[in-house]
Amino acid sequence: MQQKVAIIYQANISPSKDGIIKPMKSGGYSDSGADIAYTLMQQQITVITPAKTPQIMNDFDWVFPDTKEGIQSAIDKGATVIWLNTVLYKGHPIEYFLEKGISVVGQIPENVDVYDDKWLTNELLKNHKLPVPASVMITHENLNNYTLNFSFPVVVKPVRGRGSQGVSLVNNQQSLDVLLIEMLDSNIYGNALYVEEYLTGEEVTITIMPPGDYIIHGENVLKPDYWSLPPVKRFNHQNGIAPYNGVVAIVNNSAVLSDNELNEESMIQLRKECEFATKLVNAKAPVRIDCRANAAGKYFLFDLNMKPNMTGAARPHRPDQDSLTALAAQKIGWSFSDLVMNMLKQHWSLAIHH
Template sequence: MEEKVAVIYQAKAPPERNGILKPMKPGGYSDSGADIAYSLQQQNIPVVTPVKDPRVEHDLDWVFPDSLEGIQTAVDNGATIIWLNTVLYQSHPIEAFIRQGISVVGQIPENVDVYDDKWVTNNLLRKNHLPIPKSVMITKENAGNYQLHFPFPVVAKPIRGRGSQGVSLVNTAEELTTILQAMFRSQDYGQALYVEEFLPRQEVTVTVMPPGSYIIHKESVIQEDYWSLPPVRRFNHENGIAPYNGTVAVINNSEILSDGELQKGDILQLCNQCEAAARLVNAKAPVRIDCRANTEGKYLLFDVNMKPNMTGASRPHRTDQDSLTALAARKIGWSFPDLTFNMLKQHWKNSAGR
């Protein structure tokens, strides 16, 4: 039977977890979902879409909502592989289809539920001797009575964040109090927030790919273990923080490290550490790990993104929309279509991939 792919997007916000909320991206990743579906279709890979003749510039013509009804419609229309371009969580509707044997591209939903929590994930990395910034969790209850074990400036952020939304560089205790009160008052992020030491030196982001069979430079390559795409440098920060990619296109503030930099010992070590982190969270698809150097120049891992942004310059009106992962892929000779093709090759079955 010929395999057919359908891409799903986030139709509603994920449920609250332990009083913590993950804010929803406007459009629910339908833009990147359409980039992916169009890219696959251009490669003559059978793609199931909600409308017979999807218009290239209309995102929702290309993707199905990640509701039970939306996924069922995709399956009824012939989809045998569901691309999970959405925020996953335990009891997500896709779990029923995974149990029934549908193939998916993406992470194990219950793993995302656990590791989308920065506090949980960074403690896991620390226990496994991976370098992470000093941090503290501040709840609505203890917001007037917390202790920092590291100096200002600090970074305040949501525990279940999305990119740099809600992330602030904070210079004083008074400023932190004001920002925490505003974040709690907004009710966008729930009852607890994350504060960590500020890392002032170079920021890089590392995309880690899962083990599997890939096509690299037109040759079939078996990757037995997790492996890194070349790291991407972030620059032109706004008040110390990389701006949200919906505001500033990634290609305007990011670049691949030079060939010389890619061979430096600290960068090679960092890639190994990121691969170890991906192994710890049992990634079944790419994860993007944001890293930054402290005052001594040592790189620390500060954010494991279980769902990297996957926008790509596949559609004619979006030529500036390569994501950090797409930028990294270009360094190994992959266009965005090559990236989506190789991601598709890693589709898996059964709830466990366990």
């Protein structure tokens, strides 16, 4: 039976969790949702859209809001698979439809709820002997009496962040004090912040795919375990931080590693560590892990992202919008449409999942 796919985007900011707020991307990923929908349609997949004849330039013609009404409307129009191109959390409206047996592409909502918390996730990785940077959590309570057991410069970031939004490099205690007070008072990111050691070495981003059946170079390939796409190197940082892709297109500051770099022992090891980390969070869809080396060249996993941005240079007016995952996929011979079709192949439902 041919699937009929509808893509949902984030219509509202997700609820705060224990006082911590995850900021919302403007447009709620409707841009990447439209890229995915358009690409699937080009591949002769039946895509259910809110607009009868979606216009290439209008993102919202292609995607449904991730509200109960939005999802119901997609199902009423015939959708059999809902693509969760949105921020998930425990209690997300999709849970109601999962209980009713709908198939989805994306993560288990309550897992995202847990692992979106950088502090908790890095503790989990650390407990499993994976390398993560030293860090400390700062709240109003310990603002005046915390200790850094690492030296400046340090990185300050939201606990439930999104890309490099709200991430700053700080060079001394005075600047750190000012920034922490400012960020906590603004409450944009909620009542806690994350401060970690700054790693001065190379930064790479690794996309990890879930186990499943894939088509690679025209062949059916069974991947019995989590596996990674080739790492992508990040460069042209601004003040030590990779700029947010809403500001600088990924293709202008990122490149897939060369064959020689891919064969380096440290890179083979790092990919194994990222695959293991993704297994720990029981991912059902791609996960992106940002890693960075210290001065001695040892890599650490510093940011596990359950919802990689999935933009792709699919629609004619977006030629430079390939995401980090789309760039990595090119190295194994996948176009953006190959990537999207292979993601669709991994759709799941609770019936299969239990």
